[in-house]
Amino acid sequence: xxxxxxxxxxxxxxxxxxxxxxxxxxxxxxxxxxxxxxxxxxxxxxxxxxxxxxxxxxxxxxxxxxxxxxxxxxxxxxxxxxxxxxxxxxxxxxxxxxxxxxxxxxxxxxxxxxxxxxxxxxxxxxxxxxxxxxxxxxxxxxxxxxxxxxxxxxxxxxxxxxxxxxxxxxxxxxxxxxxxxxxxxxxxxxxxxxxxxxxxxxxxxxxxxxxxxxxxxxxxxxxxxxxxxxxxxxxxxxxxxxxxxxxxxxxxxxxxxxxxxxxxxxxxxxxxxxxxxxxxxxxxxxxxxxxxxxxxxxxxxxxxxxxxxxxxxxxxxxxxxxxxxxxxxxxxxxxxxxxxxxxxxxxxxxxxxxxxxxxxxxxxxxxxxxxxxxxxxxxxxxxxxxxxxxxxxxxxxxx
Amino acid sequence: xxxxxxxxxxxxxxxxxxxxxxxxxxxxxxxxxxxxxxxxxxxxxxxxxxxxxxxxxxxxxxxxxxxxxxxxxxxxxxxxxxxxxxxxxxxxxxxxxxxxxxxxxxxxxxxxxxxxxxxxxxxxxxxxxxxxxxxxxxxxxxxxxxxxxxxxxxxxxxxxxxxxxxxxxxxxxxxxxxxxxxxxxxxxxxxxxxxxxxxxxxxxxxxxxxxxxxxxxxxxxxxxxxxxxxxxxxxxxxxxxxxxxxxxxxxxxxxxxxxxxxxxxxxxxxxxxxxxxxxxxxxxxxxxxxxxxxxxxxxxxxxxxxxxxxxxxxxxxxxxxxxxxxxxxxxxxxxxxxxxxxxxxxxxxxxxxxxxxxxxxxxxxxxxxxxxxxxxxxxxxxxxxxxxxxxxxxxxxxxxxxxxxxxxxxxxxxxxxxxxxxxxxxxxx
Numbered sequence: 143x144x145x146x147x148x149x150x151x152x153x154x155x156x157x158x159x160x161x162x163x164x165x166x167x168x169x170x171x172x173x174x175x176x177x178x179x180x181x182x183x184x185x186x187x188x189x190x191x192x193x194x195x196x197x198x199x200x201x202x203x204x205x206x207x208x209x210x211x212x213x214x215x216x217x218x219x220x221x222x223x224x225x226x227x228x229x230x231x232x233x234x235x236x237x238x239x240x241x242x243x244x245x246x247x248x249x250x251x252x253x254x255x256x257x258x259x260x261x262x263x264x265x266x267x268x269x270x271x272x273x274x275x276x277x278x279x280x281x282x283x284x285x286x287x288x289x290x291x292x293x294x295x296x297x298x299x300x301x302x303x304x305x306x307x308x309x310x311x312x313x314x315x316x317x318x319x320x321x322x323x324x325x326x327x328x329x330x331x332x333x334x335x336x337x338x339x340x341x342x343x344x345x346x347x348x349x350x351x352x353x354x355x356x357x358x359x360x361x362x363x364x365x366x367x368x369x370x371x372x373x374x375x376x377x378x379x380x381x382x383x384x385x386x387x388x389x390x391x392x393x394x395x396x397x398x399x400x401x402x403x404x405x406x407x408x409x410x411x412x413x414x415x416x417x418x419x420x421x422x423x424x425x426x427x428x429x430x431x432x433x434x435x436x437x438x439x440x441x442x443x444x445x446x447x448x449x450x451x452x453x454x455x456x457x458x459x460x461x462x463x464x465x466x467x468x469x470x471x472x473x474x475x476x477x478x479x480x481x482x483x484x485x486x487x488x489x490x491x492x493x494x495x496x497x498x499x500x501x502x503x504x505x506x507x508x509x510x511x512x513x514x515x516x517x518x519x520x521x522x523x524x525x526x527x528x529x530x531x532x533x534x535x536x537x538x539x540x541x
Numbered sequence: 542x543x544x545x546x547x548x549x550x551x552x553x554x555x556x557x558x559x560x561x562x563x564x565x566x567x568x569x570x571x572x573x574x575x576x577x578x579x580x581x582x583x584x585x586x587x588x589x590x591x592x593x594x595x596x597x598x599x600x601x602x603x604x605x606x607x608x609x610x611x612x613x614x615x616x617x618x619x620x621x622x623x624x625x626x627x628x629x630x631x632x633x634x635x636x637x638x639x640x641x642x643x644x645x646x647x648x649x650x651x652x653x654x655x656x657x658x659x660x661x662x663x664x665x666x667x668x669x670x671x672x673x674x675x676x677x678x679x680x681x682x683x684x685x686x687x688x689x690x691x692x693x694x695x696x697x698x699x700x701x702x703x704x705x706x707x708x709x710x711x712x713x714x715x716x717x718x719x720x721x722x723x724x725x726x727x728x729x730x731x732x733x734x735x736x737x738x739x740x741x742x743x744x745x746x747x748x749x750x751x752x753x754x755x756x757x758x759x760x761x762x763x764x765x766x767x768x769x770x771x772x773x774x775x776x777x778x779x780x781x782x783x784x785x786x787x788x789x790x791x792x793x794x795x796x797x798x799x800x801x802x803x804x805x806x807x808x809x810x811x812x813x814x815x816x817x818x819x820x821x822x823x824x825x826x827x828x829x830x831x832x833x834x835x836x837x838x839x840x841x842x843x844x845x846x847x848x849x850x851x852x853x854x855x856x857x858x859x860x861x862x863x864x865x866x867x868x869x870x871x872x873x874x875x876x877x878x879x880x881x882x883x884x885x886x887x888x889x890x891x892x893x894x895x896x897x898x899x900x901x902x903x904x905x906x907x908x909x910x911x912x913x914x915x916x917x918x919x920x921x922x923x924x925x926x927x928x929x930x931x932x933x934x935x936x937x938x939x940x941x942x943x944x945x946x947x948x949x950x951x952x953x954x955x956x957x958x959x960x961x962x963x964x965x966x967x968x969x970x
Binding site for chain 2: 166
């Protein structure tokens with residue numbers, strides 16, 4: 143059997159204001175409400191509303207055989223409730239079908255796992271509580287921000303015994319030639335690891351509308367023929383798990399509706415539902431369907447799904463990012479010591495990985511992607527605003 | 542006396558000190574009865590009459606045919622030229638062949654501008670380079686606009702306007718004064734652009750008088766451009782603002798400020814080294830502000846951040862005039878470590894806003910100010926010692942700030958204007 147596991151990341155950061163040095167001690171509106179609302183509305187129209195509608199429809203026509211998993215960040219849910227209650231409602235409706243699994247992550251979509259483990263666990267629990275409160279589910283699957291994973295992370299997560307499974311990037315450097323279709327077990331035997339099939343995932347997420355790609359245009363038939371080829375190599379009757387992980391915004395935002403992405407995914411799901419040896423699965427169901435003992439996987443260095451390097455370099459490759467992040471966590475620690483609740487919340491929103499993504503100065507190709515997602519004109523610009531905000535908070539902490 | 546002023550910058554279009562100096566100077570000249578016609582690199586062919594101090598603050602455009610168009614303030618004009626479409630085949634600037642009307646004032650002898658020099662300028666400005674083509678467009682526009690303006694003298698500021706000055710002089714047979722606010726040697730620290738050097742050379746030597754903003758600059762043009770000493774007059778800059786200076790306490794810690802473009806000339810890297818040295822060797826927390834924009838921003842920022850000292854070294858990015866004044870108001874000490882600074886108006890601004898001041902000896906302003914520390918631009922050791930001494934001794938710091946604020950009142954544009962008028966008068970019978 144070949145199982146297809148769809149997992150979509152749903153996140154919007156709280157982008158910061160153009161906070162000038164002269165605003166220090168004067169203003170405390172650190173986040174750009176107008177911009178955040180504008181972007182949320184835009185993406186809601188292009189992606190969330192139509193995509194939810196499509197997937198709900200697919201769940202219904204398949205009578206629940208089509209199933210997908212989401213991880214929805216806390217910063218997303220807060221903004222949905224504030225700016226677009228209809229979007230929040232539409233997710234609720236979709237989740238009520240029972241075909242959706244919700245995955246646990248850090249509430250603030252942060253890199254706390256790299257800087258501060260205590261904070262990391264707190265953010266993961268905050269998110270778990272939110273999922274429980276909002277949707278009545280207790281997650282058993284975890285994904286770290288941008289699929290960041292390393293051996294120690296599994297150790298830390300043993301503190302949260304409800305977590306059984308972790309989603310990670312099927313990076314070449316950790317798989318070393320072996321297939322991402324077989325689930326693995328973490329080096330401490332604590333968690334099942336599901337590996338993203340990055341080629342087939344990125345064919346949809348990144349290359350779908352790329353006219354210079356030799357497979358353009360990608361049809362559902364062609365894509366399914368690639369999926370079918372995958373199972374040919376398996377001779378021992380082991381179940382295979384094809385993990386297609388991507389941003390939810392792939393549907394309608396990164397790939398516009400004019401590209402035919404909605405028609406593509408609909409057709410593909412409809413065709414796959416007819417296949418005997420292929421079915422859709424939720425990440426938590428891997429435990430019950432595994433018909434062999436998974437092998438151990440060692441990941442000494444952090445991997446992620448970002449950029450060509452699949453490491454931390456999208457958020458931590460230059461000193462601006464490093465100094466900004468380090469200072470933020472230091473202040474967060476101080477705010478907790480002094481129990482300044484308002485500042486703790488603000489600083490946590492500043493731990494969101496997107497702020498550091500905008501500060502990235504890598505080479506051209508990836509830089510392009512970073513630029514596309516950044517609302518600021520340069521990494522230097524956002525660094526200035528970010529550090530000004532931290533300075534103001536620093537002053538407020540000493541009050 | 543009617544003066545045609547050619548300048549590339551004027552508030553609110555300011556890149557460096559040139560625009561600020563022109564504003565202060567023109568205003569003072571207008572107050573003393575000099576009639577100024579100013580031509581800027583505006584996209585539209587307009588000039589600005591400055592006949593009163595008020596019109597110096599808010600210049601209003603006139604069309605070249607003198608018909609007053611709607612009084613559009615300067616700030617609404619699009620400033621820099623677009624690249625001409627015919628960039629590759631741009632024809633040479635034409636010298637109009639009209640007969641010359643005799644100006645009302647009769648000048649003393651005016652040196653002849655050889656036609657070869659104009660041909661040479663035509664040639665070097667016609668290369669496919671954005672900046673040079675802008676200079677060429679400006680020169681052409683000035684030729685066209687000035688035909689209908691009645692003036693006795695051309696006063697041309699910095700190399701960008703020198704070609705226009707030389708063409709006009711040839712055509713109208715009126716005296717030319719070239720004012721040098723900065724040379725290519727200062728900007729580039731040594732080898733600069735050969736074409737810019739050449740235009741500076743031609744402009745300075747083709748003028749009746751050269752006004753240098755300091756002895757420092759006078760020496761550079763004597764030595765490097767072979768300008769004869771008897772032609773050179775030194776007129777320092779001054780400083781004026783309507784803002785009433787006050788101190789703002791933004792941070793609990795003392796603030797040390799660098800203010801200027803982030804280019805090698807202004808020495809921001811030296812400031813960063815100074816910050817490092819002080820942070821290493823001093824036990825109390827201090828804030829360092831690096832204020833300004835420029836091509837070195839990224840490398841400076843990366844280096845400052847790599848020290849991992851959080852918010853101790855901060856960058857402001859580009860600042861408007863009001864923001865510059867706010868930055869000065871919140872600072873205790875200003876360091877101007879320019880490697881080569883013809884004048885350095887920042888120093889006077891800093892004094893006005895009550896900041897203690899450390900300036901490099903390689904600056905024009907250090908020739909006239911007393912209540913400031915003067916240090917070789919490379920002597921980080923000594924600068925660090927001074928900063929720490931001032932921080933440790935608040936009495937001394939306060940004292941220096943007060944004295945500086947007092948001293949800066951002596952540097953008045955009206956005095957500079959008088960000096961300039963006397964230079965104008967040298968040229969006429």
